[in-house]
Amino acid sequence: MAVKDKGTEQLIKDTAKRIFFSEGKLHATTQDIADAAGVNRTLLNYYFRSRDILFEQVATEARQEMSAVLDPVFQAELEFKDKLEKLITVFMDQATKFPFREMYVVTEHNRTSRVIPEEKKTMIKKFLKEISAEMEKGKIRKMDPKQFCINLFALMAYPLITTCLNKSLYSVNDAEYLKLMKDRKKLIFEMIYQ
Amino acid sequence: MAVKDKGTEQLIKDTAKRIFFSEGKLHATTQDIADAAGVNRTLLNYYFRSRDILFEQVATEARQEMSAVLDPVFQAELEFKDKLEKLITVFMDQATKFPFREMYVVTEHNRTSRVIPEEKKTMIKKFLKEISAEMEKGKIRKMDPKQFCINLFALMAYPLITTCLNKSLYSVNDAEYLKLMKDRKKLIFEMIYQ
DNA sequence: TTGTTGTTTGACAAAAATGTTAAACATAAT
DNA sequence: ATTATGTTTAACATTTTTGTCAAACAACAA
Numbered sequence: 001m002a003v004k005d006k007g008t009e010q011l012i013k014d015t016a017k018r019i020f021f022s023e024g025k026l027h028a029t030t031q032d033i034a035d036a037a038g039v040n041r042t043l044l045n046y047y048f049r050s051r052d053i054l055f056e057q058v059a060t061e062a063r064q065e066m067s068a069v070l071d072p073v074f075q076a077e078l079e080f081k082d083k084l085e086k087l088i089t090v091f092m093d094q095a096t097k098f099p100f101r102e103m104y105v106v107t108e109h110n111r112t113s114r115v116i117p118e119e120k121k122t123m124i125k126k127f128l129k130e131i132s133a134e135m136e137k138g139k140i141r142k143m144d145p146k147q148f149c150i151n152l153f154a155l156m157a158y159p160l161i162t163t164c165l166n167k168s169l170y171s172v173n174d175a176e177y178l179k180l181m182k183d184r185k186k187l188i189f190e191m192i193y194q
Numbered sequence: 195m196a197v198k199d200k201g202t203e204q205l206i207k208d209t210a211k212r213i214f215f216s217e218g219k220l221h222a223t224t225q226d227i228a229d230a231a232g233v234n235r236t237l238l239n240y241y242f243r244s245r246d247i248l249f250e251q252v253a254t255e256a257r258q259e260m261s262a263v264l265d266p267v268f269q270a271e272l273e274f275k276d277k278l279e280k281l282i283t284v285f286m287d288q289a290t291k292f293p294f295r296e297m298y299v300v301t302e303h304n305r306t307s308r309v310i311p312e313e314k315k316t317m318i319k320k321f322l323k324e325i326s327a328e329m330e331k332g333k334i335r336k337m338d339p340k341q342f343c344i345n346l347f348a349l350m351a352y353p354l355i356t357t358c359l360n361k362s363l364y365s366v367n368d369a370e371y372l373k374l375m376k377d378r379k380k381l382i383f384e385m386i387y388q
Numbered sequence: 389t390t391g392t393t394g395t396t397t398g399a400c401a402a403a404a405a406t407g408t409t410a411a412a413c414a415t416a417a418t
Numbered sequence: 419a420t421t422a423t424g425t426t427t428a429a430c431a432t433t434t435t436t437g438t439c440a441a442a443c444a445a446c447a448a
Contacts, residue, residue: 023304024301024304027220029406030407041406042407042426051406102356103355105359106356106358107218111219113358115362120363121363124364141385146366146374147377147381150353151349154348154349158344158348161300162296162300164303165303166344169314169318170318170322170343171315172340180340180341184344187341223436224437234397236397236398236437237397239438240395
């Protein structure tokens, strides 16, 4: 029997997150999740009433977990350089564990066109200002600061979403690809800063 | 009634591609597709026998269309600089029309771990060699050429997948985002070359 | 006209996925 | 031992999605 330390409810959520965010099986059924968790499917209904509620809760927690990790970095009182390094480290560690979590949020956003809270937008605007300031200092190539942000997240997120495909395309094994991803932290920083 | 010039069979495939690759509705049912095409759902079975066959055919054609557009550029006898510019133009035009086509191929690849044909790998190896040569010439920052490739596709593909989310996050409208994407062609080139 | 072919439709059947219920079970408190 | 509480299970019901089929239809040839 699987580990049920934190209780069945938590086990079910953790399993759903693993299937969605780590394995990228976006079409998983409740039966798939129950099987992977080693529990009776009925328990998903017992704890979450319905599939939709479970999925919504998982999506909500995904957003919260991302915010909990990223927001403190965005808002930290750090030199921009240090903030950027921190951001890259933190984001890529997360994206290594849960490469499809952002993709899940994106497709959910497409489906529901959920509203982004104002404070989040404000936070981003402040970050964009910091980027602009850094451009003035000549530390970053001049461009629309939004482009800088878009570049940053593209460079971090995309290679982990396409891990499986890339390993095939470039004929590298798991260890080699992991090494590539590890090296990227420094590489991305050097690419966009100074 | 919708345009059925190219015949119902083609209309169904085109509609499926639009829903999957342009709108990013990866969970679409046969009924969704039939409705969007304005035809009776039974016709999907009449022309394609089953949902799986239709979806597989759509995936196969997606790969073929991407190859048909990209391979000639990869294999063209051009200065690396020109090849790179061409690649960016061609890829981003495609990705603008079908932002989720690559994502579809990726998730399909995850599901089926389909084998990449040897000639494709060979083509990529040759491209990686060209990248190495360009690094020797000092035209590209030195790094593992695979990283260069990964960077390139990340910068091109990701912003279009996350269009909807980004428009919300950065508070820009459709026209402004389109402009950003248009400007990216030049921006990406300048970022990774010279 | 009649027959032939391919296409389209609605009614129905089957399969897949989700939801509900009552009963079994475990555990601890009384 | 009994009751109470929360958890788990199997059997069943419902809903959703997919597949089949016979009949209707259209266009055209004999």
